[in-house]
Ligand code: ADP
């Protein structure tokens with residue numbers, strides 16, 4: 001007998017018919033003798049609908065984050081009840097739990113809380129009685145019992161955390177694609193499903209913008225060594241296994257391409273080239289709790305530098321206002337902001353042992369006439385910032401240049 005945690009995302013539970021189909025899949029697994037814990041998201045569109053209601057009531061300043069969590073968590077509560085009813089209808093014993101009922105304890109960071117501990121006792125008792133346990137994703141409670149949520153896409157993290165707590169044999173994330181692809185198949189139809197990808201690569205892909213899995217879910221799975229698989233809710237198949245095993249030498253140098261459309265770029269020109277310049281610019285940005293991603297600094301001939309960095313698009317206006325103040329203090333030149341950019345990244349553990357990958361990437365983009373505005377690299381990834389209008393062209397050209405559309409030799 002194996003213990004599985006299954007997670008079904010919004011589209012997989014988007015209608016009553018789909019909830020019925022999920023119930024059938026879960027029942028079939030239980031009938032095979034396995035113990036099943038199911039984590040569900042809100043029905044598709046529901047979290048956005050709730051967010052829309054909140055902003056209709058209060059757009060500026062943003063609604064109180066404690067109240068937002070009370071509101072947003074209701075989406076998942078609807079689905080757990082409906083799924084349990086669908087299971088009962090099939091004669092399958094099942095019991096629903098909100099995050100608070102399980103006791104998924106989190107910190108106090110409303111709307112982006114982190115899980116601290118999970119009480120697995122009641123779930124284990126239910127499983128021992130032959131019940132399917134159905135848990136609301138994306139939510140927990142802090143130590144005062146206040147409802148918290150785990151950030152968009154957070155049901156993935158609930159599933160992995162439960163799998164770690166219950167020492168499940170595997171955590172299976174059922175979604176609307178049949179695995180992790182070489183890139184988002186919505187952008188490159190020739191993208192291929194990967195049979196396997198390492199935690200390290202998946203973590204890079206997720207943090208560079210591939211929203212197929214929430215970053216924290218991958219972090220959690222890597223830390224607690226939870227075998228994680230992404231599969232389709234709608235078709236049969238083995239999906240993609242995410243584990244520690246590195247691919248063999250003959251496998252691809254690049255595993256995937258990620259992109260992020262959520263960033264914006266800011267530049268301050270004519271900054272006096274003196275010690276402390278970067279800190280005077282980025283210090284106030286950090287104090288305002290604005291996260292900075294890529295940074296470049298160019299030295300000009302006249303002892304001044306131009307300084308460019310990227311932030312989340314939602315933070316662009318605030319960052320611009322801060323930079324205007326900094327500009328006056330430093331006697332710098334001009335401040336500009338640009339949200340028409342996108343970050344495109346190639347990821348692969350194969351990069352460690354091979355030279356020339358960056359030059360292939362840059363040449364490919366040059367051949368397409370795509371201007372690279374910023375570059376950053378780490379051991380297993382290279383990211384470039386390009387104009388947003390080139391997103392599809394850049395992704396498709398790189399996908400083909402690194403032969404990602406070709407099946408690897410077995
Ligand atoms: P769910 O609602 O089930 O959590 P998501 O929308 O969060 O589903 O994640 C699935 C989507 O992720 C896919 O429909 C796909 O467009 C997108 N995606 C982005 N990058 C990738 C990738 N590399 N492989 C597969 N899907 C990806």
Ligand code: ASP
Nearest residue numbers: 041047138152153154155
């Ligand atoms: N319902 C939440 C969201 O839309 C959490 C999730 O689906 O994972 O982000």
Ligand code: MG
Nearest residue numbers: 009153211212
């Ligand atoms: Mg998701």
